Amino acid sequence: MKAFYEFGNDKFSQRKARILMSKTQEISRLCCSFLILILAYLTPLSTFAQDEGGQKKEENVKKAKVVTDPAIASVQAFIKKNVADKKINKEVAGWKSRLPKFPTTKFTEGTTYIWNLATNKGDVKVQFMPSVAPNHVANFIYLTELGFFDDLKFHRVITGFMAQGGCPQGSGRGNPGYRFDGEYAADVKHTTNGLLSMANAGPGTDGSQFFLTFVPTPWLDGKHTIFGKMISGESTLKALEASGSRGGRPSEELKINKATITVVAAKKTTKVPKVGQQ
Structure with missing residues (x-):
């Protein structure tokens, strides 16, 4: 990764560096968003519930208490x-x-x-x-x-x-x-x-x-x-x-x-x- 950030001191080189850094940050944001979508997709549907407003919320799954005679x-x-x-x-x-x-x-x-x-x-x-x-x-x-x-x-x-x-x-x-x-x-x-x-x-x-x-x-x-x-x-x-x-x-x-x-x-x-x- 180090090679992508070594530029000269001239204005043209510095401008290229700013453009590349801007693009890199944008790509990072896109990657994070994509990762969040992937994680959401992989989450089992049974752990979510749909409320009246259409918003998903996590269910409180409680284990039934087993009473043995x-x-x-x-x-x-x-x-x-x-x-x-x-x-x-x-x-x-x-x-x-x-x-x-x-x-x-x-x-x-x-x-x-x-x-x-x-x-x-x-x-x-x-x-x-x-x-x-x-x-x-x-x-x-x-x-x-x-x-x-x-x-x-x-x-x-x-x-x-x-x-x-x-x-x-x-x-x-x-x-x-x-x-x-x-x-x-x-x-x-x-x-x-x-x-x-x-x-x-x-x-x-x-x-x-x-x-x-x-x-x-x-x-x-x-x-x-x-x-x-x-x-x-x-x-x-x-x-x-x-x-x-x-x-x-x-x-x-x-x-x-x-x-x-x-x-x-x-x-x-x-x-x-x-x-x-x-």
Whole structure:
């Protein structure tokens, strides 16, 4: 660059120097402007917003605060540890029948846990009852987080009774690799349809098989653990029943495509008195 600025002392040379310096400054301004345009062009469009006056302004992008429920977090930590220890290995055939037992889980009071079942007949949402059957709710959260129920069938559907699923073998004889005792509450009974209850082969044999009731089934009280109540999916329940039979063999494949958990955090609310109560 030095060579461009060496001129003689005569007037002609000095004039040439002034002209060249002027041109150089103009070129510098043009280069700066061009550079600014290039930088603006390369800036992702998602970082700008258009206001009413047509002026662009930078958006304040805030990361959403992720709130993890302690019960879900403890189950996920248990799964992670057992995967690391090779006690849970989804690469092995029949892994759904070789699982360690679910961890003891403490649930947050007032928090709602919803079991979402996406079936080939529609969706069903069931609200768990951790205050009634904490072990059964912990068990199903654990199995759901593992993807255990995905692609399993409703292998037994009896018209006018219930739809049963959750068998890893699809035969009604399988279990997840462990069994445990039932949990019963005197004030929670099989009084309506849409109840989520545990299938078993007698005391101490609860595992992964469950059923959804089509009608009240009082003869099952004290023998099968109720741990959830359907909150939506009435049409799906009817569709499942329509494909059942008196003997229990479905007329077509009834499958759980995917099961997931939704957690609704507890909120401090003011109790609203019922009509007539002030």
